[in-house]
Amino acid sequence: MKKIEAFIRHEAFEPIRTELLERGFPSLSILEAKGSGRQKGIVEQYRGSTLTVNVRPKLKVEIVVEDKDKSLVVETILKHARTGEVGDGKIFVLPVEEAIRIRTGEKGEEVLDPHTETETEIPA
């Protein structure tokens, strides 16, 4: 199992999400992240003084998949997150030791499978 962590622009998320869903990867998490890289910070002007904010807002997408699916997910992210400009972000791939579904206690790769049977709708 691999964990894919991608730091992306906000606007790249929706097409990535849509395609992953179509390809059968509904499970992912996103975190609002702030970070810095080669991209320059934002200079705020306030009543004649300036304030440089060095970290910019990004989205961090976290997806855990079976080893065989890793490259498919990475390619999907690359396809939609790349604009060619500085600030497109980075992808990290990490090994995952174990996965456990809390509701049933199941362990191993089957935890990553999306449900095939019809799910009952969960109230909001």
Added chain:
Amino acid sequence: MKWRFLAAIPLALLFLAIVAPGAFADSTDLKLSIAGKLDPSVGINTIWVIVAGALVMFMQAGFAFLEIGFSRAKNAGTVVAKILTNFSIAAIGWWAVGFAFAFGGPLGSFIGHDGGFFFTHLGANSVTAGGLTTFHPSFPVMALSDATIESKWFFQFVFCAVSLAIVWGTTLERIKFGVYIIYAIVFSTVIYPIGAHWVFGGGFLQNGHWLGTSIAGMQDFAGSTAVHLIGASGALAALLLLGPRKGKYGPDGKPRAIPGHSMPLFGLGVLILWLGWFGFNPGSTLNALDGRFAEILFITNLSGAAGVLAALATAYLKTKAIDIGMAGNGAIAALVAITAPSGYVEVWAAPIIGAVAGVIVVLGVYAIDKLIDDPVGALSAHGLAGIWGTISCGIFTAPRLAQYNAFGDPQGGLVYSGHFTQLAAQTIGLTIAFLFVFSMSFGTFWIIKKTYGLRVSEAEEDAGLDISEHGMYGYPEQFIPQPEYPGGPPVHPAPSGAAATATTMAAHDPTRA
């Protein structure tokens, strides 16, 4: 470079040389007052006109909060700068030529020209002929009120500023700031003054029987067409050239909600506007002593109330949700609709006019949203409701009030007269006003688009107008991480419990010092 602004000094002197000789206007009222001969009614009526005008001025705050609430947090600050800039440009434009074009005589003209440019050449203070005294006869449509000319200027100026504020409702979150400045100049000196002159400044539509036709005078007591439809027509022109906000329409072409960031601020905006309407309509009497203003306020309020309830019911039937935004839109639409008939109809008609407006605005927002991106519903609340309000005069105008105001068919609207004279005048009038304002605005925005550009870049739209146009955030703490905020709390809060943390934060927060 630094001293380039000095070039403005000779220009300013030239300007003063042109304006100054007549700038110290007729002080007949002051002379009469010193001689102890000023009629107290001048003072009483002037107080009412100024108080009503100040209420209308406060509507700028209403528009600001309404638009801020319906914008995303990254576009909140820009609205403040826009409202202040537009109000100020309109003040100068209205002083220079706007008032003279809009309210100058003669009656029935295409454009007012009897005086009032730069508030000079105001003409006689009052004229008595045949036992009837008219006040400021150079501005004949307001000649029945003895309130001072300064108060009449101010009251009509704040109307122009309201109309201008309405234009921008459709353009939020993507328009270049410079567009506000350019269009505000054109709007406050040409578009609004001419349109308003035709409809309620004594121009040909209001006076009736123009160009040899037998069309009755158009009735628009406080500006359903003259203020609200004119503003919404400009808003439509801007929106058609500007296009939707990024992401408003999905790949399938279906509209998606872009929720505004603050319903409480939106609600505050609606209530401030509602309060402002108590100056807007009742103040249009320009007169406290005829006692009509209380009835008009009562009518205005009834209509607003009916609008809220009708809009809530309509939205609930369509979506099964008690929609906060639609409650507010319903109030605004009903108040817009009652603006034209408020001085022409009996009390019983007010809830009907308001309720119909409440239904129209909800259905209008749903329909318009499928095609074009109007973030606050200005096209429905000011445009469609303005059209309905103007038409409703043709249906509900009472003969006694038509005769008192002396415009339109003295037999009243359809339900009293049984014929379509007034309804036809209303329909023709609002169509002409719409076509004029829309084409003038479309032309102006088209030229701006081809030269300066209407829209910020996609990257600027993503970042938000606050940081891209103004170099600062409306809500900095939401966008600047605490560790980078000067004087912010330490990255690792003190470990001794919540109370200690709060004290630490207070000590580091300059606003709580």
